[in-house]
Amino acid sequence: MPATASGGARPEEAASPSASSSAAYWMGTRPEELMARLAAGRFGSGGGGGAGVGGGEDGEYERVRTLREIKNQIIGNRTKKLQYLHLGAVPAVVAALAEPAASPAALVQAAAAAGSFACGVDDGVRAVLAAGAVAHLTRLLAHPDDKVIDASARALRMIYQSKLAPKFDVNNEKNMEFLLTLLNRENENVTDVELQKQALSTNAVQKLSDHLLANSLESTRAVTILLALAELCSKLEESRSQLMSVQASTLILDALKHACADIRVAACSCLKNISRSSKVLSAGRLSCDTFIAPLIQLLNDSSTSVQVAALGAICNIAVNLTPRKSILLHSGAVSQLVHLSKSMDPTLRLKSVWALRNIMFLLNPKDKDFILKELTLSTLSSLICDSEHVVQEQTLALVHNLVDGYVDSVNYVIGEDGMVINAISRQLNNASSPGVCIQGMLVLANVAAGGELNKEAVMNIIVPRRAERIKPSFVVNFLQSKDKQLRVATLWSILNLIYPKCEASSARVARLQNAGVISQVKGMINDPCLDCKLRVRMVLEHCLDNADDGFM
Amino acid sequence: MFLSRIVLRDLDSIDSPASMASSKKVVTRDEWERKLRDVKIRKEDMNRLVMNFLVTEGFVDAADKFRIESGTQPDIDLATITDRMEVKRAVQSGNVQEAIEKINDLNPTILDTNPQLYFHLQQQKLIELIRAGKINEALEFAQEELAPRGEENQAFLEEIEKTVALLVFEDIKNCPYGELLDVSQRLRTASEVNAAILTSQSHEKDPKLPSLLKMLIWTQNQLDEKAAYPRINNFSTAALEDPAI
Numbered sequence: 141m142p143a144t145a146s147g148g149a150r151p152e153e154a155a156s157p158s159a160s161s162s163a164a165y166w167m168g169t170r171p172e173e174l175m176a177r178l179a180a181g182r183f184g185s186g187g188g189g190g191a192g193v194g195g196g197e198d199g200e201y202e203r204v205r206t207l208r209e210i211k212n213q214i215i216g217n218r219t220k221k222l223q224y225l226h227l228g229a230v231p232a233v234v235a236a237l238a239e240p241a242a243s244p245a246a247l248v249q250a251a252a253a254a255g256s257f258a259c260g261v262d263d264g265v266r267a268v269l270a271a272g273a274v275a276h277l278t279r280l281l282a283h284p285d286d287k288v289i290d291a292s293a294r295a296l297r298m299i300y301q302s303k304l305a306p307k308f309d310v311n312n313e314k315n316m317e318f319l320l321t322l323l324n325r326e327n328e329n330v331t332d333v334e335l336q337k338q339a340l341s342t343n344a345v346q347k348l349s350d351h352l353l354a355n356s357l358e359s360t361r362a363v364t365i366l367l368a369l370a371e372l373c374s375k376l377e378e379s380r381s382q383l384m385s386v387q388a389s390t391l392i393l394d395a396l397k398h399a400c401a402d403i404r405v406a407a408c409s410c411l412k413n414i415s416r417s418s419k420v421l422s423a424g425r426l427s428c429d430t431f432i433a434p435l436i437q438l439l440n441d442s443s444t445s446v447q448v449a450a451l452g453a454i455c456n457i458a459v460n461l462t463p464r465k466s467i468l469l470h471s472g473a474v475s476q477l478v479h480l481s482k483s484m485d486p487t488l489r490l491k492s493v494w495a496l497r498n499i500m501f502l503l504n505p506k507d508k509d510f511i512l513k514e515l516t517l518s519t520l521s522s523l524i525c526d527s528e529h530v531v532q533e534q535t536l537a538l539v540h541n542l543v544d545g546y547v548d549s550v551n552y553v554i555g556e557d558g559m560v561i562n563a564i565s566r567q568l569n570n571a572s573s574p575g576v577c578i579q580g581m582l583v584l585a586n587v588a589a590g591g592e593l594n595k596e597a598v599m600n601i602i603v604p605r606r607a608e609r610i611k612p613s614f615v616v617n618f619l620q621s622k623d624k625q626l627r628v629a630t631l632w633s634i635l636n637l638i639y640p641k642c643e644a645s646s647a648r649v650a651r652l653q654n655a656g657v658i659s660q661v662k663g664m665i666n667d668p669c670l671d672c673k674l675r676v677r678m679v680l681e682h683c684l685d686n687a688d689d690g691f692m
Numbered sequence: 693m694f695l696s697r698i699v700l701r702d703l704d705s706i707d708s709p710a711s712m713a714s715s716k717k718v719v720t721r722d723e724w725e726r727k728l729r730d731v732k733i734r735k736e737d738m739n740r741l742v743m744n745f746l747v748t749e750g751f752v753d754a755a756d757k758f759r760i761e762s763g764t765q766p767d768i769d770l771a772t773i774t775d776r777m778e779v780k781r782a783v784q785s786g787n788v789q790e791a792i793e794k795i796n797d798l799n800p801t802i803l804d805t806n807p808q809l810y811f812h813l814q815q816q817k818l819i820e821l822i823r824a825g826k827i828n829e830a831l832e833f834a835q836e837e838l839a840p841r842g843e844e845n846q847a848f849l850e851e852i853e854k855t856v857a858l859l860v861f862e863d864i865k866n867c868p869y870g871e872l873l874d875v876s877q878r879l880r881t882a883s884e885v886n887a888a889i890l891t892s893q894s895h896e897k898d899p900k901l902p903s904l905l906k907m908l909i910w911t912q913n914q915l916d917e918k919a920a921y922p923r924i925n926n927f928s929t930a931a932l933e934d935p936a937i
Contacts, residue, residue: 208793215796216803216810219840252800259804294801484907522917527910 169209171220175227177206178236200243207236207249215256221264230257230264234271237280244285251277251288255295258302265302274299274306366395366406373413380417389430396434401443408438408449415456432457432471439476444485451480451491458498465499469507474499478514486528493523493534500541508546517552517559524563529573536564536579543586550590553583554597561587565601568614574623581618581629588636592644595637599648602633603655612656619660624669631675634661638682646686658683719921721934739764741900748899750777750886768893776889783882788817791885799892809888811841811848815855816881819872822858830859 210229214221224230236242236250254273257264268274273295280292299305373380395407411431435457438450454477458468468474477499480492500511512520523535539560543549553560568580588598602615618630634657638645652658664676743764746755752773755766766773775798782791792813795802803810814837821830834856842849854869861867871877905927912923920935 211800212793212796215800216807217837217840218844252796256800256804259801291800294799298801298804484910486906486910522914527906527913 169213171210171213171223171227171229174206174210174213175224175229175232177202178210178229178232200246203236204243204245204249207233207246207253211249211253211256214253218261221257221261225257225261225263225267230254230267231271233257234268234273234276237273237276244283244288247280247283247285247288248291251280251291251295255291255298258295258299262302262304265299265304268299269305366403366410370406370409370413373410374416377417380414393430393434396431396438401441401446404438404441404443404446405449408435408446408453411435412449412453412456415453415460417460432467432473436471436473436476439473439480444488447480448487448491451488451495455491455495455498458495459501465503465507468499469510474511474514478519481515481523482519486531489523489526490528490531490534493531493538497534497538497541500538502545503541505546505549508542508549512542512549512552517556521559521563524560524567529576532567532572533575533579536567536576536583539564540579540582540586543583547590550587550594553587554594558597561597561601568601571614574621574626577618577621578623578625578629581626581633585629585632585636588633595644595648598633599637599651602637603651603657615657616655616660619657619664624672627664627667627669627672628675631661631672631679635675635679635682638679638686641682641685645682649683649686717919718935719919721922721932724922724932736764740767741904743767745899745901747773748890750780752777772893776886779889780882780886783813783816783885784878786816786820786823786878788813788820795885795889798889802888802892806888807845809884811845811851812881812884814838814841815851816878818855819858819877822855822864823873827859834859 210224210233214224233250233253236246237254239246242250254268254277258268258273277292277296277299280288281296283289283292392407392410395403395410398404398407432454435450435453438446439454441447441450454468454473458465461468474496477492477496480488481496483489483492496511496515500508503511520535520539524532524539526532526535539553543553553564564580564583567576572580584598584601587594603613615630615634618626621627634652637648638652649658658679661676661679664672665680667673667676739758739762743755743758743762743766746758747766747768747770750773752770755773756770758764759766759770775794779791779794779798782788782794792803803813818830818833818838821833834852838852838855842852855872857869858864858867858872864870864873908924908927915921916923922932922934924930925933
């Protein structure tokens with residue numbers, strides 16, 4: 141048997157670990173050899189096999205070692221998986237799972253290997269399914285050895301994560317029972333198998349919520365079931381409508397007020413995922429009035445995770461309520477959100493600003509004023525300069541939504557001695573994260589689309605009048621950015637500064653020229669991004685337009 | 693415009709540095725220290741912070757000793773830390789294959805779902821072979837194992853090129869990519885492994901202490917706008933520095 145005849149150093153005998161691992165690799169563990177060893181182990185009891193690969197304990201030990209070696213070679217390694225697939229490894233590995241007298245050690249290694257084959261390789265999934273692994277692994281979930289259960293659950297999870305995996309038919313009563321027993325287990329790996337949304341057939345939501353209704357929220361599984369429902373709703377439109385039936389809605393409403401924080405969090409997750417569907421919201425099935433008030437109450441919850449979860453739900457509801465946002469505005473949501481935006485916890489700050497941003501989107505001017513009055517310009521300026529760049533970014537997006545479509549709102553940005561615009565300028569000059577710079581430039585572009593006062597204000601940010609010529613305008617750097625969104629936003633600001641043609645615009649062209657901005661734009665005539673190219677062309681055309689006396 | 697009639701709540705308007713200096717409240721060192729003394733902090737809370745730090749960073753022995761001496765209970769089972777620490781130690785000593793096998797025993801899904809980590813471990817393996825002077829093996833390994841990683845994912849190509857380049861130079865310690873041979877490279881990989889294992893165990897991979905410091909920074913930034921007070925600028929000494937007036 142070639143396997144046992146393999147020469148060279150064995151791992152245990154070599155001098156230094158790294159030396160031995162590579163030596164063993166090259167001499168005794170090539171895929172073909174391992175496959176042969178595996179096959180030999182199956183037929184055990186010395187029949188036809190070489191010495192050392194007989195039956196009994198030694199044989200089992202060898203089998204475990206071989207399976208482990210194969211497993212270690214394929215995990216993380218797509219190339220090796222394909223290699224072993226072509227050698228027919230999967231049926232051999234699954235056969236090890238099916239072996240009635242298999243040792244727990246062998247089962248653990250075989251399960252891990254099977255799961256790994258199904259990870260990230262379509263052919264692997266097909267092979268694993270064809271070999272009947274699912275049935276064996278499911279059976280092993282009831283094995284007395286905990287490690288075997290763990291390994292099987294993990295493997296099943298991997299398999300179900302693939303879209304090629306079959307759906308777990310919830311209509312079958314036995315399956316439903318089994319599902320519920322699994323949900324009951326303490327073992328996280330096991331319960332996670334149910335959270336695989338693709339694993340469940342389409343009316344799973346119905347069945348699960350029916351079950352919840354029947355058994356009340358007091359059962360220990362309630363949290364897991366609610367989370368499973370939330371997970372199911374995260375991508376599937378159909379699940380969302382199902383969850384919005386009258387009974388299910390009442391259930392969720394109760395869950396929002398439940399004494400246990402985890403249940404409140406799970407209920408918020410359900411709502412967050414359901415509100416991804418504009419159809420569900422606008423069809424009025426999600427009677428906003430019923431859910432919004434309790435959600436806003438939760439903004440005040442004693443548990444931060446509940447507050448965060450409630451914020452998530454409100455964020456999505458805000459997006460999909462456009463344009464009927466008056467409900468949110470008159471419910472006290474805004475003052476709560478503003479309060480949370482000043483929290484010490486960065487996650488609370490982030491999500492509350494995000495919610496405000498979403499509410500601000502396409503809002504009418506009167507309501508925008510209302511929000512700004514609650515928020516105040518100084519809070520807005522601090523948030524623009526927040527210590528977390530994600531908060532800075534959301535705040536700037538909020539300002540963007542503010543000025544968009546509301547010409548007079550620009551006064552918020554340049555009023556009060558330019559508190560807000562100066563904060564924006566600080567961030568743009570500080571080499572902040574790309575997201576922040578993009579949002580900042582979008583705000584400036586919008587502001588520059590206004591009247592003379594606005595254009596001058598933006599101009600003074602981009603090319604400061606003070607004798608600070610040492611440092612080039614940040615705009616020049618942005619135009620050189622690899623990020624096309626940043627280049628486009630910057631080009632728009634420049635465009636808005638020099639259009640329409642007038643004396644003031646010509647003066648601005650000259651200033652931009654002196655700051656090296658126009659020559660930078662000239663160099664971008666062949667920008668790879670079409671949008672940029674168009675704006676570049678427009679900028680240069682307007683420069684020519686404005687140039688009375690051949691500035692250029 | 694109606695804007696001029698908008699009333700700004702709370703804070704005085706903060707326009708320019710000049711007005712800031714005159715309207716800011718000044719707190720002397722004595723006053724500050726007196727106020728600090730009035731704030732009560734519980735010893736147990738501090739102990740738990742220390743324990744959380746030791747456990748997350750994986751200092752098992754220290755955590756155990758601390759548990760015995762202070763009576764503080766660790767927030768995760770010390771046994772799970774031992775596994776994680778063995779993996780970390782293996783990487784730090786350059787025994788990458790051992791580390792890989794241990795991770796796969798602990799949780800086989802980690803490396804399958806963390807391609808970047810898997811790549812870094814294999815890269816480290818190559819680095820160790822080069823360090824040991826096993827050039828032929830290194831070349832074969834690079835071909836058999838690293839090249840496929842580059843095919844599977846283009847993002848790794850640059851790193852692969854850098855590592856393979858080491859094979860070209862005679863004096864590897866001083867060549868352009870010599871820093872790959874540094875101990876710091878091992879530590880970086882080890883840290884990546886540690887975080888991945890913690891995450892897979894649904895444990896927060898970051899200790900609480902840094903978050904507290906972040907909150908301190910935030911608070912001081914907020915306070916800076918309203919007052920001049922003894923500030924902490926050096927976090928390792930936590931020394932109070934007198935307010936600049």
